[in-house]
Amino acid sequence: MSAEANVGVVGLAAMGGSLARNLAHHGNKVAVFNRSYGRTEKLMNEHGTEGEFYPAKTLEEFVDSLVKPRTAIIMVKAGEPTDAMINALADLMEPGDIIVDAGNAYFPDTIRREKEISARGLHFVGCGVSGGEEGALLGPSMMPGGSEESWKTLKPIFESIAAKAEGEPCVTHIGLNGAGHFVKMVHNGIEYSDMQLIAESYDLMRRGLGMTPAEIGDVFEEWNKTELDSYLIEITAEVLHQVDKKTGKPLVDLIVDHAGMKGTGTWTVQTALSLAVPVTGIAEAVFARGLSSEADLREEAQKQGFAGPNGELDLNDEEKKAFIEDIRQALYASKIVAYAQGFNEITTAAKEYDWDIDLAAVARIWRGGCIIRAKFLNRISEAFESGEANVSLLFAPYFKNAIEAAECSWRNVVAEAARNGLPTPAFASSLSYFDGLRSKRLPAALIQGQRDYFGAHTYQRVDQPGAFHTLWATEERNEIEA
Numbered sequence: 001m002s003a004e005a006n007v008g009v010v011g012l013a014a015m016g017g018s019l020a021r022n023l024a025h026h027g028n029k030v031a032v033f034n035r036s037y038g039r040t041e042k043l044m045n046e047h048g049t050e051g052e053f054y055p056a057k058t059l060e061e062f063v064d065s066l067v068k069p070r071t072a073i074i075m076v077k078a079g080e081p082t083d084a085m086i087n088a089l090a091d092l093m094e095p096g097d098i099i100v101d102a103g104n105a106y107f108p109d110t111i112r113r114e115k116e117i118s119a120r121g122l123h124f125v126g127c128g129v130s131g132g133e134e135g136a137l138l139g140p141s142m143m144p145g146g147s148e149e150s151w152k153t154l155k156p157i158f159e160s161i162a163a164k165a166e167g168e169p170c171v172t173h174i175g176l177n178g179a180g181h182f183v184k185m186v187h188n189g190i191e192y193s194d195m196q197l198i199a200e201s202y203d204l205m206r207r208g209l210g211m212t213p214a215e216i217g218d219v220f221e222e223w224n225k226t227e228l229d230s231y232l233i234e235i236t237a238e239v240l241h242q243v244d245k246k247t248g249k250p251l252v253d254l255i256v257d258h259a260g261m262k263g264t265g266t267w268t269v270q271t272a273l274s275l276a277v278p279v280t281g282i283a284e285a286v287f288a289r290g291l292s293s294e295a296d297l298r299e300e301a302q303k304q305g306f307a308g309p310n311g312e313l314d315l316n317d318e319e320k321k322a323f324i325e326d327i328r329q330a331l332y333a334s335k336i337v338a339y340a341q342g343f344n345e346i347t348t349a350a351k352e353y354d355w356d357i358d359l360a361a362v363a364r365i366w367r368g369g370c371i372i373r374a375k376f377l378n379r380i381s382e383a384f385e386s387g388e389a390n391v392s393l394l395f396a397p398y399f400k401n402a403i404e405a406a407e408c409s410w411r412n413v414v415a416e417a418a419r420n421g422l423p424t425p426a427f428a429s430s431l432s433y434f435d436g437l438r439s440k441r442l443p444a445a446l447i448q449g450q451r452d453y454f455g456a457h458t459y460q461r462v463d464q465p466g467a468f469h470t471l472w473a474t475e476e477r478n479e480i481e482a
């Protein structure tokens with residue numbers, strides 16, 4: 001096969017197939033390969049006329065069809081299949097060629113892979129891609145890492161296929177080696193948090209206020225005209241309006257309430273723990289999915305028949321209306337906290353891994369194409385650009401004002417939910433984070449005292465420098481300098 005294609009895609013399932021079509025739609029000559037040829041044939045039969053494709057039956061044929069230096073984008077199942085495909089391609093490719101892993105890889109794997117592949121003279125780029133199947137086809141948000149040199153080759157290709165927000169392509173070079181996959185991981189963590197907050201809002205209206213899914217869908221439709229304007233709020237309204245064709249009932253009432261997850265949210269929290277960055281909103285969202293899927297435990301809890309309120313709020317129509325506005329405010333404030341925490345995680349990781357990440361640019365490329373795309377990302381990018389959010393997004397005047405305006409409603413929602421037995425882990429933990437942050441003194445002083453008591457871990461004093469230990473086991477309990 002003669003070399004004709006300027007880019008290739010390996011893995012033609014939902015994401016890879018759509019990405020290959022998107023590339024072809026933008027004038028690229030696209031080599032395509034899939035482990036099982038059936039998928040390649042299907043893509044060619046259904047979409048082969050949409051652009052210039054070079055279907056390959058073997059990986060050798062695929063590599064031969066690429067113009068040198070070659071660019072191959074891998075979009076296969078994460079984990080071992082990705083490793084196997086990277087190595088098989090590297091064996092066939094030559095120094096100077098670029099291998100892009102556009103799947104959802106765990107960033108330490110990307111760092112390892114980049115090291116191994118660059119030692120062989122090839123470029124390896126871990127690139128986060130968000131937007132699902134439709135985004136991959138019509139324009140995703142793209143978060144590439146890897147070397148500056150590989151970015152020069154990839155930039156025009158990626159800019160042509162990425163989503164556009166206010167005319168700007170939703171792609172930027174995030175940083176070296178694993179930086180792109182790191183930022184995609186945090187994007188997904190924030191996605192978990194957004195979804196959990198929306199789910200808690202729904203539950204408050206469904207069980208708390210006794211509203212129907214369609215009525216709640218109407219509320220979300222209205223909220224989408226406010227500062228909450230976002231893809232996830234928009235699709236929530238659609239899901240809630242969906243009626244099951246078989247039964248005529250609201251579809252959401254027929255879906256088993258066990259939330260699945262593929263790992264990116266868990267990675268965000270694990271990484272935050274190892275970096276000692278509190279991402280409480282994201283963590284609660286991951287745990288909430290975990291609890292929802294504990295089928296046996298939940299069934300047993302039902303059998304136990306615990307006493308307690310049934311979740312119904314006793315409100316008249318006017319109070320109901322006011323409470324719905326409180327929920328909207330609580331959702332907005334908690335959402336700001338989750339984004340602030342996610343960006344803090346990126347800042348800390350950038351220091352740890354020596355990545356030069358432009359947070360304003362990250363916010364800008366999340367404005368279009370990705371799952372967390374939202375109107376307020378414009379405000380976030382402005383806050384980072386101006387330096388107002390350097391320490392925390394919460395300290396930027398726009399967001400400080402928004403939180404202060406929402407505070408009363410936020411507290412009311414968490415308090416009412418707790419009083420009436422409705423779980424709001426993400427709302428409550430975000431509020432606790434905020435209160436922890438604004439408290440001049442925290443009970444951590446007592447924890448330090450306890451640690452010193454049982455483990456001689458020492459403590460610092462507010463009135464003099466140094467480390468101290470109290471001789472707790474002696475009668476005098478004198479303090480010594482450690």
Ligand SMILES: NC(=O)C1=CN([C@@H]2O[C@H](COP(=O)(O)OP(=O)(O)OC[C@H]3O[C@@H](n4cnc5c(N)ncnc54)[C@H](OP(=O)(O)O)[C@@H]3O)[C@@H](O)[C@H]2O)C=CC1
Nearest residue numbers: 011012013014015016035036075076077078081103104132
């Ligand atoms: N789905 C989504 O919304 C998103 C997915 N991603 C990521 O994109 C990647 C692709 O996702 P998606 O399109 O959903 O597909 P899947 O994750 O379901 O993976 C299916 C693809 O992987 C191939 N594959 C599986 N095992 C192997 C193997 N051992 N060797 C070679 N190829 C293999 C399959 O080939 P075959 O046809 O032969 O089985 C098929 O092409 C994943 O890493 C995913 O995490 C990222 C963003 C969004």
Ligand SMILES: O=C(CO)[C@H](O)[C@H](O)COP(=O)(O)O
Nearest residue numbers: 130131260261262263264371
């Ligand atoms: O990366 C994505 C979007 O950005 C994928 O849709 C991801 O699979 C969603 O995560 P999960 O399946 O764990 O809910």
